[in-house]
Amino acid sequence: MVQLGANRYGKAEVRLVHVARGAGPDGRDLIRDWNIWSSLSGDLASAHRSGSNAHVYPTDSQKNKAYALAKELGADVPPEAFAIELGSFFVSSQPPLSRARIAIDEFGWSPIGASGYSFARSGDLVRTTVVHVDEGAGPGGGAGPGGGVGPGGGVGISVVSGLKDLTVMNTTASEFWGYPKDAYTTLPETKDRILATSVNASWRYRPDAVAAGLDWDACFAAARETILSTFAGTYSYSLQQMLYTIGTALLEALPSACEVRLVLPNKHHYVVDLAPFGLDNDREVYLAGDRPYGQIEGTVLADDAPEPGLAWD
Amino acid sequence: MVQLGANRYGKAEVRLVHVARGAGPDGRDLIRDWNIWSSLSGDLASAHRSGSNAHVYPTDSQKNKAYALAKELGADVPPEAFAIELGSFFVSSQPPLSRARIAIDEFGWSPIGASGYSFARSGDLVRTTVVHVDEGAGPGGGAGPGGGVGPGGGVGISVVSGLKDLTVMNTTASEFWGYPKDAYTTLPETKDRILATSVNASWRYRPDAVAAGLDWDACFAAARETILSTFAGTYSYSLQQMLYTIGTALLEALPSACEVRLVLPNKHHYVVDLAPFGLDNDREVYLAGDRPYGQIEGTVLADDAPEPGLAWD
Amino acid sequence: MVQLGANRYGKAEVRLVHVARGAGPDGRDLIRDWNIWSSLSGDLASAHRSGSNAHVYPTDSQKNKAYALAKELGADVPPEAFAIELGSFFVSSQPPLSRARIAIDEFGWSPIGASGYSFARSGDLVRTTVVHVDEGAGPGGGAGPGGGVGPGGGVGISVVSGLKDLTVMNTTASEFWGYPKDAYTTLPETKDRILATSVNASWRYRPDAVAAGLDWDACFAAARETILSTFAGTYSYSLQQMLYTIGTALLEALPSACEVRLVLPNKHHYVVDLAPFGLDNDREVYLAGDRPYGQIEGTVLADDAPEPGLAWD
Amino acid sequence: MVQLGANRYGKAEVRLVHVARGAGPDGRDLIRDWNIWSSLSGDLASAHRSGSNAHVYPTDSQKNKAYALAKELGADVPPEAFAIELGSFFVSSQPPLSRARIAIDEFGWSPIGASGYSFARSGDLVRTTVVHVDEGAGPGGGAGPGGGVGPGGGVGISVVSGLKDLTVMNTTASEFWGYPKDAYTTLPETKDRILATSVNASWRYRPDAVAAGLDWDACFAAARETILSTFAGTYSYSLQQMLYTIGTALLEALPSACEVRLVLPNKHHYVVDLAPFGLDNDREVYLAGDRPYGQIEGTVLADDAPEPGLAWD
16 A cells, blocks of 8 residues: 655765865865765665664765775865765665765865965865765766766766855845835835845756766865856845856856756844934845845756756655 | 756744733643744746846745734644645745745643743654745655645645654563674673654655645644653564654544654663673663764655645755 | 963854653653853963963863763753763863853654654754853852752752743734934834744752752743743833843742843844735734844843852853 | 852844955955854842833843944944944943843955955854953952943953964874873873874953953964964873963963953864774874864963953853
8 A cells, every 4th residue: 555665765964074184285185074975875674664674784884984095095185086986985885875965065274374284274165065876877967878887887977066154245236126016015125235145056967077087176166256256246136146147157157067056045124214303224234134034046057968867866 | 067956045043932912721821932934946947147136035035924813823833734825825925936844843832820920841852844845846746646735726835744852762572682693793682671762754745635734733732642651662682673653653643644754763772781790780870972973864755745846855 | 561361262063962761751751952162260470371281171072071071961851960070070170270151952842643763853042051160169159058969068069941843923012112212213113013033041040059960951831831921911111121031030930040131132024014015914924024123132130149159251 | 048149141142244345454345244242230139020111121222232332333344343332332321220231243255356345254163252341349340450341440350361263283293191090091002192182261351461462463463373372382291281272372472461261172082993804004094073072171360360350251
């Protein structure tokens, strides 16, 4: 009468800090500070129905492998490459498991002084990646041509990278007007407002670019720079328009990416009414609101973007 | 070269507390304490491409309508019914917008004393619902036959309800063994461990049951009771098996539901090694770990479950 | 030129779950779920000035002792008694250290079903305690007569217990008017508003009652009940008056306590203006605000309360 | 039988963003992004005992005054100066109220691009200040000589400034050994470990320096730089020694400060045991732990530091 649908399991939030002494720029230590999620799926019906764990590769072993692999690969490996290796290990070594999802958050550290071993956490954003390794899929994430990556042929790999918690603000150059009015309209139109948001951006790499190999760190740096400069350089009529402009700019800046998804909360700044106190307030003093807030979500794709398969799962 | 993909926008976290004086059980006040998300989609290409807001029904108006609708409907309306009405208003009154997603978290309050107006926040769980109202879809959530609900014909409505943050523990009656061993296995098998999790459960209602009308509060109460009693009554060999058992029990307890999704973090409790201090520790003193933790996600469906369409979006 | 002032160090947030099988009411398991902070002070000048750790009892050992002590004392020991024992061990076994501060948060669990081993986390409040064991002080917390408790004579022990995160609401029976008006007054007076707060209450026990021994669990239960019934039974003209009334009631309900401190945030609920939408709103639909919020802090003491010494440190 | 002890009340978390267009360095906009707490005390016995609000200056008016004052003073006013003015207004305009505590958190923004109006939130630390204005105290925070600041004579003003959430790490140059051993010692000694902490530092300014006027922004910049360079430049034998070294360096760098308080959590990084997997791990791969953590708190004072009075309250 009932059936088991989609399912997966794994280890969440494996905190791993990798120090490669002297291996960074200018002979400084190189630090990779990660939070890792691994999630596996495949032939797990008996685990659910009978309690047999014969196919359940323990989440504890998943964690152990993550730490061991870090040692094996070294700290100069970017999170995307690490995730591909980790996911590939799981699906290749565990025949009942056909698919792995690896997600990594990377926290940034900035050098302090000249010692080479002192750092302060950056705090301005979190770098992210989500990688799927799918034995069942054809190469290229289940869509289109492209060479498979990983230990065997016929394995589809998808890579989505991004950033989150990047809070930005334009203190002007933002309007909002011309919207539908009805009985529930109380918002006045404005030709000048603060536009602030916390950028959550993800871009999906083209399967053939993944297969050919990419400089993941350089791609991330370019994406980060593009987001910042586009936000600063765009005169805005709505957060939707800003979203689309950033998405388009990212696709231009990253030829290896074919799809961008953005979630942009509208961090409202309300001009405080000071008239009761005999003061004017010409866009000077604002109340930064918490809740509610607008939330804008959207996707921008290249016309030739291959199907995503499970890349965004 | 680029195109606009899936998108939506709306107002997030509208905090609404509705008091109906004397309208609750035993003449007490009735309280509905909600956090509401509304999200709209439709013909929004020009908003993204040109900055025209002619189709952008403001998120501020969405918020206003939510408060006004609460007054109109009264506090005895369950969150599911409220969400259906709110979403239907948006898609019916704004021709360019064809789809609304309304999500509501409900926080519980328990009466204090006999005054009828004093309450303490329950804190044991959060009730949830996610409703889609989709003009574009055929009736029944975009799949299969079934009567449309809402102000017009041909509107598909899907209702997913659930609960989250319900933390439960079995201090015994849980084993974990028989799993694959490899070079990364350090976890010992166990025939007796603590099983603790924070239940995040969602169930999708059948479109025809939605169309016929349901006692949403009674369904929720039955689901909550089923989750608690099934967790307590199940001898566990893995969290996967517990997930499947709860999912199956929910489908049995709620004939109006056709699909259950569960996310169960494994809140690990480690037996502390007291041997260095000359003490044994026979499953008495545990360390409650934070990170990493296991995470088990799965779906259980009725064999005749209609396609979900966008219900889980 | 510079001197070392007050200092302390310790282990924070030792998560300990103690299960005593069958030892609870009705033969159920007894659970103590704690978060423990230990903090030590004494002759630590050389640790700060020269880096010598000869007097620094490691925080890792503090953690180990907490787990070992739990085993030794059993799960039926209340947090106050556990904290006294733990603090006494540190100051008595480490001659350079003269003072220990032990704080414990206790999380509640409610039984599910009849198995005796299944529980759900309560979530309505957190029970707290802060104990100081002070070798340097005379008995009784450094003030007044009273027998010392602990492994040696002349040790002062103070016990503060409490609760936090108890969110309560009166939907009426609350006024606020008669306050000073000036150029910055925009708030209208009200004869009927929602009064909601998250109670953070602490009560200091009398040193002689601590020395004589107390039923800590019974005291906590009485205090919790008193807070709830007083909140529900008090017609309020301000949160200050509510604070004082609760404080007074606690001192009456707990003869063994001599001082109460309360922190009561005013969780504002704003009546939403629905007039623009042609609707009245007679205290029905509220917006639950986040920030800013009022914050009321106050102390109520018995006239004969001994000096607190470091009890509140 | 009971008496009212220490009490205060006010408005918490007033979020204020002040934009001064073109007033920043290089003609950029100047942004002050603040979270403000105001808290008042004085003759409030009747408010607590009888519910009379005749002396209760509303927290809503406190909030209004904060926004109005921002407009009046302009965005180039540092948080310390703003807090002094705000607190002085309350105590001077409300005779029953004799003391104000104003706390401000300031969030940093870094410019993006050349527009002058685009910014990204820094996220590396939060700047803090706590100011007391005390009519009852003599000048100088209730202690020692010094000129009063504010609208009237005989008003004591204390200023504590600081920073928090500054996470720093030395990947080496840290040892921990030579500590007392007992039955609960399992921690091995180490001559090389990661030392990481989240700095919470506060420094109290000398009353006479406050009275004479200070360049608050320059003092903060010097303190921040001193903390970073001292952390990076100190070979550590314990976090206590690091605390004392930072405190001493701050007193040297800020002659206008007389007392420093530091709270330094020990963010433990554990070398992962990879031996079970046939790998060595020479301080390369670490697990970043959450709980428990060490917590080191301490004070460093100038020998001639005046009494703090309520400065740290």
